[in-house]
Amino acid sequence: RTGAMSSFSFDYCFLAEVTASNLNEDKLYLPVGATSSTPLHKQCQETILLNKEGNLWNVSLRFSESGGKYYITRGWRKFCLDNRCEIGDLFVFNVVGDEKTTPLMCVCPERKECSEIIMLSLH
Secondary structure, three states: OOOHHHHOEEEEEEEEEOOHHHHHHOEEEOOHHHHHOOOOOOOOOEEEEEOOOOOEEEEEEEEEOOOOEEEEEOOHHHHHHHOOOOOOOEEEEEEEEOOOOOOEEEEEOOHHHHHHHHHHHOO
């Protein structure tokens, strides 16, 4: 390892939409591909959402054995309300972390902004 950043994985991005059902249920399912993301593992119980202003929200992260997917719960609705999200809004999520620390999910309208915010928040 050559530096603090070398152990972090920046390799998993996904697009998510704010919907009436995920707001009502306070639950956002991640794509199946998230199961191969290094920072996420089935024992992980929380993640941190980071918006473009650098604000943080602690949310619960669970794995649905029946659906084979991770999902964010207990905090998704608050994140949406605090950020004035509307039904139909789309966001890029960039999963960052290693297997030892709480994963960070940078939530940005554009992928380019994500990398800049993450770099600033880790310094």
